[in-house]
Amino acid sequence: MPPLWIVNLIGSFAAVCTTIAFVPQLVRVYRRKTARDISFSMFLVFSVGELLWFLYGIFIHSLPVILANAVTLALAVSILVLKLRYDRL
Numbered sequence: 001m002p003p004l005w006i007v008n009l010i011g012s013f014a015a016v017c018t019t020i021a022f023v024p025q026l027v028r029v030y031r032r033k034t035a036r037d038i039s040f041s042m043f044l045v046f047s048v049g050e051l052l053w054f055l056y057g058i059f060i061h062s063l064p065v066i067l068a069n070a071v072t073l074a075l076a077v078s079i080l081v082l083k084l085r086y087d088r089l
Helices: 004-020 023-032 040-059 063-087
Strands: none
Touching (some): 004 063, 023 063
């Protein structure tokens, strides 16, 4: 087993990668003013999952889990809002 600081570094890097992965999609939707190619149901289910991960982080008092999932949830919900705004399901 590697030292704890290495495990935490790997976890933190993973959290940063999976969180910022949504930024290019959000920017693209915002710039193009369309989200037709975005699946509303996928982002809705994903957002519910992120909310549950966020609550889990609160329950276990894990700041990295809380922060990563709060930011990812905000990005995913932003994409959902833009989907509704631009494409009028």
